[in-house]
Amino acid sequence: MKSFKFTKMHGLGNNYIYVNTFEENLDEEKLPDIAVQVSNINTGIGSDGLILICPSDKADVKMRIFNNDGSEGKNCGNGLRCVAKYAYEHKLVTETTFKIETLSGLVEASLEIENEVVKLITVDMGEPRLLKSQIPMLGQASDKAIDEEMVFSGHTLRGTTVSMGNPHIIFYVDDITQAPVTTLGPIIEKDSCFPEGVNVEFVEVVSKNELHFRVWERGSGVTQACGTGACAAVVSSVLNHHTVQGELTTVHLAGGDLHINWTSEGNVLMTGPAEVICTGTFYL
Numbered sequence: 001m002k003s004f005k006f007t008k009m010h011g012l013g014n015n016y017i018y019v020n021t022f023e024e025n026l027d028e029e030k031l032p033d034i035a036v037q038v039s040n041i042n043t044g045i046g047s048d049g050l051i052l053i054c055p056s057d058k059a060d061v062k063m064r065i066f067n068n069d070g071s072e073g074k075n076c077g078n079g080l081r082c083v084a085k086y087a088y089e090h091k092l093v094t095e096t097t098f099k100i101e102t103l104s105g106l107v108e109a110s111l112e113i114e115n116e117v118v119k120l121i122t123v124d125m126g127e128p129r130l131l132k133s134q135i136p137m138l139g140q141a142s143d144k145a146i147d148e149e150m151v152f153s154g155h156t157l158r159g160t161t162v163s164m165g166n167p168h169i170i171f172y173v174d175d176i177t178q179a180p181v182t183t184l185g186p187i188i189e190k191d192s193c194f195p196e197g198v199n200v201e202f203v204e205v206v207s208k209n210e211l212h213f214r215v216w217e218r219g220s221g222v223t224q225a226c227g228t229g230a231c232a233a234v235v236s237s238v239l240n241h242h243t244v245q246g247e248l249t250t251v252h253l254a255g256g257d258l259h260i261n262w263t264s265e266g267n268v269l270m271t272g273p274a275e276v277i278c279t280g281t282f283y284l
């Protein structure tokens, strides 16, 4: 029977099964099925998906992320912090600042360490991409969708789209507890306006430095947190004049807080924790 070693980790409750492919060998064509299998709460381990920590010829390590429906994503903020913690604590890297390759480009992770344990990770997520062609979404390729009126299955909403290497749409609500995450999330995720689907986020503005946030993730549904989504929400909030570029914003997600700064230079910095839940062997 084929088996592999795994570590289950989470970033603010956004939990994945991590496999170190420096040591484990998984068949490329089986990866989508393995993601579905390990994520199943009844017959697998239970998770939001599968993340591979791989060798890279462009960076110190490479991250690949599969959602719990088996689709491959191009980026994952909470996953990057967990990969950074794993890479340092398992001595795949020796420096406290290093580069991680993703399907959407290179990012840089910086670690805060106490007694050889990684406590907090800041990831420089690079520049947000705003053009409709970069999301990608239908419409004039060189336009941006900022507070744009859109209709989804008869529901008229004003949304802002941001790519952090993966696609996000942000809607503002008056009361986060009433956000239509589970009703409109799945409809908007698969709307034909987004040829590759979209991660759907609802945001309540608390103040110039504070947002409440809930997410329906492409390929995984409701999760406790989405790092790229929180970055996209801060970019969107600057574009919609709710927050200020160059200032730190605290984003309150269901699973805890992230601290995000869309710097005046243009890159987005995300700071937050990463935790190990358990390790084990999975039998296919």
Ligand SMILES: N[C@@H](CCC[C@H](N)C(=O)O)C(=O)O
Pocket: 014, 065, 067, 072, 073, 074, 075, 076, 077, 078, 079, 166, 167, 199, 217, 218, 219, 220, 223, 225, 226, 227, 228, 229
């Ligand atoms: N949870 C993630 C994002 C995971 C991928 C996403 N669902 C997609 O398909 O783009 C995060 O923390 O950013």
